[in-house]
Each structure stands twice: as C-alpha cells, then as structure tokens.
Amino acid sequence: MDTFTRFPDILYEDDSLIALHKPAGLLVHPSWISPASTPNLISLLKQQFPGDTFHTIHRLDRGTSGVILFVRNDKEAAKVMHQQFLDRQVSKTYLCVVRGWTEVEGTIDYALRYEKDRYSEPFANEDKAPREAVTHYRTLAQVELPIAVGRYPVARYSLLEVKPETGRKHQIRRHMKHIMHPLVGDTNHGEGRHNRLFRDHFSIHRLLLMATELTVVHPKALRKVHISAPLDEEVLSLFEKLGWGRLSELAENPQLLY
Known part of the structure; x- marks a missing residue:
C-alpha cells in the first residue's frame, strides 16, 4: 500500500496560489476505485x-x-486560471523515458478520442469526436542496454523533454504510444516487457513521467510565475545508472537542461 508520511514540498505559495511537488503514486483527488483512506493531495x-x-x-x-x-x-481567480489552461496560455514541460531511440525532435499532431473511465464515468458518452491534440518533444539523451527484450538482443531508451500544447487526458502517454515510443512504467499504454525490465534491473515501479516546469500568469498580479520541480532521488539514481549522470545537475537547477 502506498504511504506518504510527510506533506509534499511547496514549490510556490502566495495568497492566491500554491504549487506542490507531487510524488509519483499520490492521487490528486479521492478516487472511486481506491479505498476512502487512500492519501490524496486535496485531503493533505x-x-x-x-x-x-x-x-x-x-x-x-x-x-x-x-x-x-x-x-x-x-x-474568481480559479476561473481565470482555468481559462488560461483552456486558452493554451500556460507553458508546461515534462521529462519522460520512452522505449526506443526517438528522432532529435518532433511534433505529434494527432487527435485523440475521448477516453472513458468506466469506474468514475460509467454513463459518459463514448461517441465524442476526436479532439485536436498537439505535443512537442526534444530528445535529451539515449542509452542502449545489453539486456535482451523479446527477439532483440539489446534494449534502447530515450529521455525526452516534452511540451504539450493541448491538455487532453493522458495526452503524452497516448501520443508517445502513437509514435511507437511508449513511456516506461505505463501500465495502460506502455509495453509490459520494458516495464518489467525496469522493475527487475532497476527496481523502478513507477511511471517515468515528471512534470518539471509550469509557467502561468498570476490571476491577481498579472505577472508571469515560473515554477520548477527538481527530480526526486529515485529518478536521479536511475539516470546515473543509465549513464545520464550529467542530468543530476537538475536536482539543483532544472534550467540547466534547457
């Protein structure tokens, strides 16, 4: 059972806004499919x-x-901020580890169908038209591991910086699957053999998707607010093992990558 023994780190705080560093495995809201006692950010x-x-x-x-x-x-501030997300005025940056060697950079422009959650939305209409979805990515590092997977004698992975232009449900995960580079640790849209490799060889039992930066316009002060989150120790340790040790500088300053 997941345990979260301390309050998440506060990345930004004022009278109107608060940004937290959410750990992997922690729910944002209570879930229909989890016990009522399951920790979640809103309750914390x-x-x-x-x-x-x-x-x-x-x-x-x-x-x-x-x-x-x-x-x-x-x-009222919540309405303003919500509209910023709808109007694509918010800049979001993620890091993720994917299967295979990706192109140096690219844009995935692929409309996504509504993805129904049969537990929380049992009566939702699934016949909605696909909605525009655009994701930009850039390859930061790659590795080839001498570990056989299926019929291949080696396993290849890429570290990507990802900037979603739209905000569809599971957009990054679904877009990377669409270009045949699913995220490591993704049990819904990924590939089990590669997820098992990271569990067995690196003790990684999580989705390797990290929201590293967010830039918004403050709803009251009307100035840009840039918020960044360092990578946690588990991810930094993995990057060292993969030969991406230079990325450990992100622990002090995420901007160094960009």
Whole structure:
C-alpha cells in the first residue's frame, strides 16, 4: 500500500496560489476505485491548511510526479486560471523515458478520442469526436542496454523533454504510444516487457513521467510565475545508472537542461 508520511514540498505559495511537488503514486483527488483512506493531495492540503479552500485547475495522473498548481480560497481567480489552461496560455514541460531511440525532435499532431473511465464515468458518452491534440518533444539523451527484450538482443531508451500544447487526458502517454515510443512504467499504454525490465534491473515501479516546469500568469498580479520541480532521488539514481549522470545537475537547477 502506498504511504506518504510527510506533506509534499511547496514549490510556490502566495495568497492566491500554491504549487506542490507531487510524488509519483499520490492521487490528486479521492478516487472511486481506491479505498476512502487512500492519501490524496486535496485531503493533505486541507489538513495542512485548515479553513482554506483549494480549487483544482489542472491535473496530474497518479503515476506522474512534479509540479501541480492549486488556487486557494478565490473562486474568481480559479476561473481565470482555468481559462488560461483552456486558452493554451500556460507553458508546461515534462521529462519522460520512452522505449526506443526517438528522432532529435518532433511534433505529434494527432487527435485523440475521448477516453472513458468506466469506474468514475460509467454513463459518459463514448461517441465524442476526436479532439485536436498537439505535443512537442526534444530528445535529451539515449542509452542502449545489453539486456535482451523479446527477439532483440539489446534494449534502447530515450529521455525526452516534452511540451504539450493541448491538455487532453493522458495526452503524452497516448501520443508517445502513437509514435511507437511508449513511456516506461505505463501500465495502460506502455509495453509490459520494458516495464518489467525496469522493475527487475532497476527496481523502478513507477511511471517515468515528471512534470518539471509550469509557467502561468498570476490571476491577481498579472505577472508571469515560473515554477520548477527538481527530480526526486529515485529518478536521479536511475539516470546515473543509465549513464545520464550529467542530468543530476537538475536536482539543483532544472534550467540547466534547457
């Protein structure tokens, strides 16, 4: 069972906004398919700041770690921030590890159909038209491991910087699967043999998708707010093992990659 013994690190805080460093495996909201006692960010925020109200303006999957932003106490500010996401005025950056060697850079422009959650949305209409979805990526590092997978004698992986232009459900995971480079650790859209390789050889039991940067316009001050999250020790240790040790500098300054 997942345990989260301390409150997540606060990356940014003022009277209107609070950004947390969400660990992989922690829910943002209570889930229909998890026990009521399962830890989630909203409950932790309410415990940490009793009397405050927190508004969700975007989401991270349970398996994704990194920057997540909430509006506190101000319904009008929440509407403003929500509209920023809808109008694509928010800049989001992720790092992810994918199967195979990707192109140096690319743009995935592939509309995505509505993805129904049969537990939380049992009566939702699945016949919605596909919606525009655009993801930009850049390859930062690659590795070839002398480990056989299926009929291949070696296993290849790439580290990507990803910037989604739109915000569809599971967009990065589904887009990378679409170009045949699924995310490592993705049990829904990935490939089991590669997920097992990382579990067996590196003790990695998580989705390798990390939200590293978020830039928004402050709803009150009307200035840009840039928030970044360092990589956690588990990911930094993995990068060392993969020969991507130079990326450990991200622990102090994520901007060094970019």
